[in-house]
Amino acid sequence: MKLFVMxxxxxxxxxxxxxxxxxxxxxFSTRGVDMPxxxxxxxxxxxxxxxxxxxxxxxxxxxxxxxxxxxxxLEASRNHEExxxxxxxxxxxxxxxxxxxxxRSLKHGYYVFGKVGDDELFRGIxxxxxxxxxxxVSDLKGKKVSFSAPTDLAxxxxxxxxxxxxxxxxxxxxxxxxxGSQESSILNVLRGHVxxxxxxxxxxxxxxxxxPKLAAQLQVKWQTESLPSNAWVVRDDVPPTLAEKVAKVLxxxxxxxxxxxxxxxxxxxxxxxxxxxxxxxxRQYLKVFSATVRHIEY
Numbered sequence: 001m002k003l004f005v006m007x008x009x010x011x012x013x014x015x016x017x018x019x020x021x022x023x024x025x026x027x028f029s030t031r032g033v034d035m036p037x038x039x040x041x042x043x044x045x046x047x048x049x050x051x052x053x054x055x056x057x058x059x060x061x062x063x064x065x066x067x068x069x070x071x072x073x074l075e076a077s078r079n080h081e082e083x084x085x086x087x088x089x090x091x092x093x094x095x096x097x098x099x100x101x102x103x104r105s106l107k108h109g110y111y112v113f114g115k116v117g118d119d120e121l122f123r124g125i126x127x128x129x130x131x132x133x134x135x136x137v138s139d140l141k142g143k144k145v146s147f148s149a150p151t152d153l154a155x156x157x158x159x160x161x162x163x164x165x166x167x168x169x170x171x172x173x174x175x176x177x178x179x180g181s182q183e184s185s186i187l188n189v190l191r192g193h194v195x196x197x198x199x200x201x202x203x204x205x206x207x208x209x210x211x212p213k214l215a216a217q218l219q220v221k222w223q224t225e226s227l228p229s230n231a232w233v234v235r236d237d238v239p240p241t242l243a244e245k246v247a248k249v250l251x252x253x254x255x256x257x258x259x260x261x262x263x264x265x266x267x268x269x270x271x272x273x274x275x276x277x278x279x280x281x282x283r284q285y286l287k288v289f290s291a292t293v294r295h296i297e298y
Contacts, residue, residue, distance in 0.1 A: 156198060283298070
């Protein structure tokens with residue numbers, strides 16, 4: 001009996017091995033053929049990573065639904081420094097950097113294929129509490145002012161240039177606190193950690209919509225002129241036809257109710273087709289900023 005059981009077990013083992021070979025080989029082969037290539041999408045840190053996933057996740061989901069032969073994955077970055085390190089090392093396949101970062105990315109093998117619309121919103125704003133004693137720009141001397149990051153064009157460079165043209169030496173007259181994101185800059189003003197804080201129009205619009213009671217405690221004290229808004233860039237080894245499809249999906253969001261809801265969550269109304277030529281005013285602005293306010297690479 002013992003020998004019979006052992007023989008039966010051996011027979012069953014051989015049978016199972018044959019069936020596993022028959023089923024395993026086609027499964028492996030099919031996955032190899034059908035698995036879509038993954039493309040990493042990076043968004044410069046307008047928000048903390050959790051919030052970034054909430055507002056830009058649906059955009060990436062739309063790309064996956066509309067372009068089934070490719071797999072798009074959103075990758076958040078903790079801060080501008082981390083985002084720029086990934087961008088300049090060609091980690092991202094697609095990215096939405098601010099205009100300053102976009103101009104620098106051209107030297108690392110990216111090209112511009114789209115942009116955020118609503119250029120009138122791409123301006124720096126300086127917020128204070130409504131109960132603040134800050135009345136004029138000179139009142140900021142000796143005070144703390146929050147900015148998201150040194151390389152944030154709308155929420156740092158443009159407000160700093162505004163202060164510079166209104167008599168403030170941003171390197172000596174104020175204490176600049178770089179707090180990681182535009183949301184954080186707004187919250188620092190709200191909580192009284194700083195006397196004023198910089199952001200940009202789109203972030204402030206979203207904050208007011210989602211936190212009306214908190215926003216009611218703040219006011220836009222000053223705002224800058226506008227520049228062309230954030231860019232969409234793609235790495236130069238990504239198939240051009242895929243970049244065209246991505247641009248078509250992004251630009252097409254404004255044409256559907258669901259797409260408009262996604263865009264409204266971002267604080268904008270549309271994405272546009274674009275090329276690097278549209279950012280020539282940014283190049284000129286950066287040249288003046290670097291010469292008069294503080295040195296930057298551009």
